[in-house]
Amino acid sequence: MAFEFLESMIEQYIKEGYLVLRRIIPPALLRDLRREADKARVLAHRLNGPQTQRIQPLDKYGDELDLQPFRDYAGLEAIRDAVTRLLGPGYTHAHLNIMGLLVEPAERPWHCGWHRDGVVEVPAEARDDELKAFMADIWQDLRFYNQVNCAIYADSCTWFVPGSHLRQADLPGEHQSAGNPGLRDAPEKMSDEEAEQMYFEHCRSMPGAIPVHLGPGDFMIYRNLGWHTGLYLPYQPRATIHDVVSHTDIETFRFTWKQVKQDAIKRMKSTHSS
DSSP states (O other): OOOOOOTHHHHHHHHHSEEEETTOSOHHHHHHHHHHHHHHHHHHHHHHOTTOOEEOOGGGGTTTSOOHHHHHHHTOHHHHHHHHHHHOSSEESOOTTTOEEEEOOSSSOEEOOOBOOGGGGSOGGGOOHHHHHHHHHHHTOTTSOEEEEEESSOBOOEEEOTTGGGOSSOOTTOOOOTTOHHHHSOOTTSOHHHHHHHHHHHHHHSTTOEEOOBOTTOEEEEETTSOEEEEEOTTSOOEEEEEEOEETTHHHHHHHHHHHHHHHHHHHHHHHHO
16 A cells, blocks of 8 residues: 555644654665665674664765665655655755664664753753753754654664653653663673563663554654664664754754853853852
8 A cells, every 4th residue: 555644644743753654665665775775784784893783874885885775765755745744845854964774783682772862962950041941942843853764674673752752851750871881782791681671671661662663664753852762683684764854944953052052051160160
């Protein structure tokens, strides 16, 4: 069955913070993407070690990969139309200078930990009333913080907390664990099976978390202001396009946001030194 955009998808995305466009990649393109993704997986492990989980940006590897299938993906009218109907005009869903390919580690399970992206990267002690006012406007602005996972093979690595993108404040039990070395690299004395069980338990420990199951050719767009994580297993092949849905206003926002962050940190330091 060919992909069909439904108006109800707009409400779902706004309310839940993620949406899966099922089977939107045609089989012929999926075959071409798999051919190059399989090469990219080998290349990623050769260049960055057996435990690496991505190769990015893809345009850096044009001498070793045929990037045409990824260009064809970037030009896919079905995705362009769906993104326009979902968010409005002025968006692009694929950028070879940003696009990465997420792959499975070759040796041991790996878990990146729970996190939110973007504005929540500001240190908690720097989030004064002035910064919070800026964040409140950005938080509901659909032009920014839309991320993409497009599965070339079936993929159940991503976990997400529906609705968490709607609020800046964290609820009880919500804690960032990205960067925790005990999660990213399981202790050597721990078996792969023990590490896998530990990682699954950590994923389940986040209130309201669900695993997002993507079939081959499924396109997931999500508000990366919401809580999300990834659990990678060496025995489950992964080749998933990772990118952003970018708006024409993104460069202006990045410049403004950089200045706002710097000013907030300056105010924090000034307060602590006085």
